[in-house]
Amino acid sequence: MKVAKFGGTSLANAEQIKKVCDIVLSDPDRRLIVVSAPGKRYKDDIKVTDLLISLAEKCLGGGSAEAELNAVVARYEEIAQGLNLSNEIVKIISDDLKERMGMDKSNPGKFMDTLKAAGEDNSAKLVAEYLKSKGIEAEYINPKDAGMLLSDEFGNARVLPESFDHLARLKDRSGIMIFPGFFGYSKKGDVVTFPRGGSDITGSILAAAVKADLYENFTDVDSVFAANPNIIDNPKPIPVFTYREMRELSYSGFSVLHEETLEPVYRMGIPVCIKNTNNPKAPGTLITPAREVGDNHVVGIASGTGFCTIYVSKYMMNREIGFGRRLLNILEDEGLSYEHTPSGIDNISIILEEKQLDKVNEEHLIKRIKDELNVDDVTVERGLALVMIVGEGMLRTVGICARAANALAKAGVNIEMINQGSSEVSLMFGIRAVDSEKAVKALYNEFFN
Amino acid sequence: MKVAKFGGTSLANAEQIKKVCDIVLSDPDRRLIVVSAPGKRYKDDIKVTDLLISLAEKCLGGGSAEAELNAVVARYEEIAQGLNLSNEIVKIISDDLKERMGMDKSNPGKFMDTLKAAGEDNSAKLVAEYLKSKGIEAEYINPKDAGMLLSDEFGNARVLPESFDHLARLKDRSGIMIFPGFFGYSKKGDVVTFPRGGSDITGSILAAAVKADLYENFTDVDSVFAANPNIIDNPKPIPVFTYREMRELSYSGFSVLHEETLEPVYRMGIPVCIKNTNNPKAPGTLITPAREVGDNHVVGIASGTGFCTIYVSKYMMNREIGFGRRLLNILEDEGLSYEHTPSGIDNISIILEEKQLDKVNEEHLIKRIKDELNVDDVTVERGLALVMIVGEGMLRTVGICARAANALAKAGVNIEMINQGSSEVSLMFGIRAVDSEKAVKALYNEFFN
Structure with missing residues (x-):
């Protein structure tokens, strides 16, 4: 089984989501899919997560958040239409958002996390719905049902050790599972989110839990480069490097993903592949526990x-x-x-x-x-x-x-x-x-x- | 004023002591002279300090130490005769040793220190006597009178801060002062010794106390070398290097003196010259706070x-x-x-x-x-x-x-x-x-x- 995580730009609109689904369907091993909230469609666009933060802040301030709510719903609606989905899914998403907005605001951190998590959660529902509309066996996985238990540090949660055993049971399911990134639930049942970039953490935890053969991290670059492209014109791509090499390169120009997020897969020795949703045929960069050195002494x-x-x-x-x-x-x-x-x-x-x-x-x-x-x-x-x-x-x-x-x-x-x-x-x-x-x-x- | 310290081989016999006195007299600035106990005359000889340790151990064990006492006295007698001194000085030394042997043995460390210190103490008396016999204004300095106060850690003493003020008064004396190395007195009045190699420490403390222009350390090598002579044939001598360079070179092949001993002169920025008693015309090696670098990047x-x-x-x-x-x-x-x-x-x-x-x-x-x-x-x-x-x-x-x-x-x-x-x-x-x-x-x- 492969775990594939797709970042915000891969979920930004219907066209991108179609690419994601084509990538998922092109390899029967890609069965556990982690999705981010819809990201920017163009340079000055606003990410859904940022819209949700504004929405939550408006609610916490006691004002009307109707404009913000409409902006979020509009993003999902645009995507649903582009994917030829019925309006039913848009209503589900809209109702979900309204329900979240009506929740207890006495703990602002908790309220904020509940709203922020809606981006990924509804992204996952939408992608699952699209795959099902194409006759594919696919389902949205609720992190609460799956047992993604986190510490109750709102906005900065850590995974609890027992989660791995719970999540390992996903291996036994059939079909394609769409799992929302970025959040889980505290033992009390509250939504809690990881630090930002947390969908990478979700993917890494899932890959470790199901002992995946590969953790694929789809983003918008073809590969990691041998030097900072701001200094070297067209630096060579790095086809494969080790976890240790990746860590040493972390000072600059290599921050395609946060290395903290890879700790769960590092511990299990699971290789990670960084690939480009917009150019999936490019080999990408593989991060492995060890590599053949050959003449390639310096990466x-x-x-x-x-x-x-x-x-x-x-x-x-x-x-x-x-x-x-x-x-x-x-x-x-x-x-x-x-x-x-x-x-x-x-x-x-x-x-x-x-x-x-x-x-x-x-x-x-x-x-x-x-x-x-x-x-x-x-x-x-x-x-x-x-x-x-x-x-x-x-x-x-x-x-x-x-x-x-x-x-x-x-x-x-x-x-x-x-x-x-x-x-x-x-x-x-x-x-x-x-x-x-x-x-x-x-x-x-x-x-x- | 220069402080000159002479090591054991420079005091080993009458001939060596004559060389020492020639060196001292050749420069009117050499006025504060620190002497070690007589060292080895030939490869398998026994140093006077080692004879004294055996003597002390015999006394502490309760046995007769006559043979050991005779061996020590014989060394001084041989020197005194070689220097054409009267037997009176030998009697003074012999009586001094017997007095030390008769002292309280309830604290073995204290007794051992009192005996060990006799080597340097009597060396200093002998050298002062020889200079006086040649009509030179010279005197033996008793460390107790001069105020060389040390911590009461037998065999491992440290100088007490007030000593520097006491010893500074030596500047005001005229003539050549012969100061025994290696020991001082506790506040209680007991003899206490420095760790081994401690005559270098005495010289360094005196040089710092009198703010000497130069601390000369006479030993049996011409200079410090740029590399270990056991690895490199005839390595180049180092004419001058800095304290920092000396410390960095301390890993091997450069241990002409223990760097700990130089701390007092280092603190005062006093230069140190390492010279050879047997070849005093050789320029030796100068250790300074700073040096002109020029093309000489590596020492x-x-x-x-x-x-x-x-x-x-x-x-x-x-x-x-x-x-x-x-x-x-x-x-x-x-x-x-x-x-x-x-x-x-x-x-x-x-x-x-x-x-x-x-x-x-x-x-x-x-x-x-x-x-x-x-x-x-x-x-x-x-x-x-x-x-x-x-x-x-x-x-x-x-x-x-x-x-x-x-x-x-x-x-x-x-x-x-x-x-x-x-x-x-x-x-x-x-x-x-x-x-x-x-x-x-x-x-x-x-x-x-």
């Missing part, structure tokens, strides 16, 4: 700006047991999370996102480090970029670092920091942000041209 | 084997605030100190001395990390070496990393880990221990030939 170049370092030095630091731990303690205490901590004998550099340092008073932080750790020097350097070459094949290949360092040297890029741990699939260079594009180009040319 | 190649890594991986590790701190907490809890922690997005490698992992049960440590941090994978890899290129000039020089990585690639050395922080003077490569010599040779050839 991509990631880069990100907006980093800074906190440099701390103290004579004989390396003999002071607990120094690093106490330093990290201060950061944690101040709510700062860091990326890497390259070090010398008597110094350590904490690399973190620059914007995080705006949250705390920099002078206060420096003072704490100086006073509590009795250090010789603390300085903050801003305007850094991280550039990484990523690939499973790097680990046992002599000369990868030399090629990368040469490419950077030839491009006149000074390396400020370097970081590579054992068993690693990435090599990180810390450079000045102004050199970032030059560095990505140099590394891309070295490894991909 | 040395350090290497050390006997390292291992603990590799820890966990999906989405980088989003988990406090993960690194909690990992370091476990290490600290188990009494392990580490060198570096290069990391990827979802993994971290802890580099530590392999022998440390023998102290704790490896399985126990792995289990703790797995259970308490809920990680995906923990593995220990042994047999690693660290090779570092060190130099203040590296930081702002494009291409140093490329040259180093190329040299290693050409030598067929695979780089397993790399680590360089911001503002750093070193670049560390983690490699297999079997590749260590090959790597040092390749890097030395690249940067020094």
